[in-house]
Amino acid sequence: MARATPSLSSTFNSIAMNSKVDVDENKWVESVRKSIIEQEDEELNKIPVCIFTVPKVLLATDPKSYIPQQVALGPFHHWRAEVYDMQRYKLAAARRLQTFMNVRFERIVETMKIREEARIRACYHKFLDMSGDALMWMMAVDMAFLLEFLVVYSMKREGRVLKRITSSMSHLVDVTGKKLSHVAILRDLVMVENQIPLFLIKTMMEHQQRRESDIKSPAEKLKSMLMGLYQELTPFTEQALADVDIDECDHLLDFLYHMTVPNNKELGISVAVEIEYEGITEEADEGDEEKSFSKPSxxxxxxxxxxxxxxxxxxxxxxxxxxxxxxxxxxxxxxxxxxxxxxxxxxxxxxxxxxxxxxxxRGEGPESKDESGDSKTPTIEEITIPSVTEMANAGILFSPVNGGIFDISFNAKTCTLYLPVVSLDVNTDVYLRNLVAYEACVAAGPLVVARYTELMNGIIDTEEDAKFLRERGIVVNRLKSDKEVADVWNGMSKSVKLTKVAKMDKVIADVNHMYEQTWKVKTSRYLKRYVFASWKILTLLAALFMLFLSTVQALCTVYSCSRALSHLPEFPGSEGGE
Incomplete structure (x- = not known):
């Protein structure tokens, strides 16, 4: 374990150094000239950037969850020595594709360069300082490897059926998903910086269909593969899956995100739901003084x-x-x-x-301000909700739901919090982290996955909380211990900006309101405020009073106090006796 941290930090530093490498000015000018002068296609300007680098605020928390360790897809990590060993297996997949297509692989690359090079470059938000030949050969080989890997997750309509795989890929993938290399590849496939445009795979599958007598269209076959991959990776157990249009997905992670956070169209909802996400600050009701700690008791x-x-x-x-x-x-x-x-x-x-x-x-609570003197915006760590054990001790019940993030709800009548069943394995942490990172890059509205991780981080503080949810059937633990489950959620609290999801925020508000109204919580807080806190104040005042008396006694031994005492007023009736 002692050797893992230096290697990880050195990897992170090497990536930072690679971003500052010297650029060949002549090649750069040529690429800029070609991009501006020769490319006059208006359609290229409409292509949205869809493949990003991970925000630094997230990358710094756990680089290993965002940097591929086994296989690199695309240009961002292609030249790293740690992942270049997989090149031999990529080339083997390219040779098998060449044999199956009965066409020279060089011909495939030339066709891609003529038709797709400008479109591929437009997908990446970072400038690709690579020649056209190098980029196209790289993308073609990676595409062949990814396509062969996805075939394993091909599904039929009546259920999930994994096809037999070739002996050359048996060491990498396994139908049971238990081999280490298979698990490592799955982790790398979902990373934000390890994506390649999905239209390349669709184009290749269209050429393959010409040589096959298959009723399914290439889009249906690709969707079947990605659906199988989603069921392999998702921690949720939805009863009804969203109907995602594969033609509207930019890459593999984009498809997984739409399956996790489907929109109204993908859910089959025709009525638009207005969602507010301006901020997370919730103002207390003026008539409810028990909720606000700033109002006088x-x-x-x-x-x-x-x-x-x-x-x-x-x-x-x-x-x-x-x-x-x-x-x-x-x-x-x-x-x-x-x-x-x-x-x-x-x-x-x-x-x-x-x-x-x-x-x-005096009722003048100090205001929280930043360095400039303005009121501070609440940070994510300040968004509080009672932990699982605290809510359970207060009488709040928990019930599992076979659904996704949008199935979180709270029933005030039965005092029951409904949470989706979540299955945690070695890939769940990386899967959710990269969904949060991708959501931060593309989402114009609320960060739903980030808000869900914040909620789970809020209610799970210790391994006792994780154990409680596991015993209720809400958490399916495929890790080594309940402590690892708590560590997974507590490590994902970092986000890039504050957001507000109307439905989940209402659940949080209802839970907090119910928790505050329980007699156990009221009794406990009353004792802490007016009994235990009073003893502390009285002890402090008594100590200060004794210090004051000691100071006066010391001063009177040094200075003459008779002159000061002579000016003291006399009590009425003290003169002349009784």
Missing amino acids: DLRRFMNFIWKILTKSNAGMVRIFKKIIFRRPVALMMKFPWKIISNIPILKLLKGPMENMFHNF
Whole structure:
């Protein structure tokens, strides 16, 4: 384990260094000239960028989940030494495709270069500093390898049936999915930076169909393969799968994302649903004062009322205290030692808490601001929801649902939270992380997958939470322990921006409201606020009062206090005896 971290960091650093390599200026000028002058096709300008690099904020959290370790597809990681060993198996797949097509592979590459080079370059958001020949040979070989790998997941309409594979691929893929190389390849296929345009595979399958007597169209065959791959990778167990149009998918990960987060058309919903995603800040209801910690409680309002009465009173005792405090000699005596005491390092630390305590007492809670003085926007870590064990102790029930992310719901009448069944294996972490990264790159609306991972991260804090969900049938654990399940969710809390998903946010709000209204939570918080917290405040005040008395006693031993005491007012009726 000690050797894994240096190699991973060195890989991350090498990728950063490769982004700064020297560029041949002549080749660069030629490519720019060709792109601007020779390519006058207006259709190329309409091709959206669909293959991105992972945002740095996500890449820094866990590079191994975004950098391919076994096989590289496309130009981003092709030249890395760690994945170049797979080149021999890619070439073997290309030779088998050449034999099956009964055409020279060079002819396939030349056709691709004439027809598809500009379209391929337009798909990548990063400038590809490669010659046309190198790019086309690379894409053709990778396409042959990916197509041969996907054939394993071909499906028939009545169910999933895996075809027999050739002996040359048996060491890489296995119908049971238990071989290490097969698992590693699956992890690499779903990575954001490891995608190739899907239209290349569709074009190749169209040429293959000319030599086969198959009733299915190339699009139907490709969709069957990708559906099988989705069922192999998805952690959810949907009863009804979305009907995704393969012609509208840009690459393999795009198809997997549409299957995980289908739109209304793919779900068969004709009515448009308006979703708000401007922010995550939720304003508390003005009439519900129990939810807002910034509003004064009943005890605080009572104390404020008593304080106002005392400050406006003209009773003799109040006047005496005012004279004692504001008499100039005594005031000067008190101000001098207070400056000394407030600068003592230990007591100086109490200045902030004491000021916050008096601010809260007056109902003036300190406002959270950033460096510029503006109010801070809540971060993802500040989005809170009780953990599974906390909700269970409060009486909230959990029930599994055979569905996807949009099947999350909460029934306030039965006090039951419905969560989709999620199966966790060695590929789930990488699969969900790359869906979150891809969603951040392309989604113009709410980040649904990111919000789901934030929700699961919020309710699963410890292995006891993971064990509880596993016993309820919500989490199917194919990892080594419940602790690994908790680590998976807790490691995916990082996102690139704040978002709001209406349905899930309503569930979170309903759960928090129900949790706050349970008698166990109310009793516990009442004891913490007004009993345990009071003892802390009283202990602090007693310690400060003893320190004050000790200071006065020390000062009186040094200075003569008789002069100050002579100015004290006399109590009425004290003269002349009784």
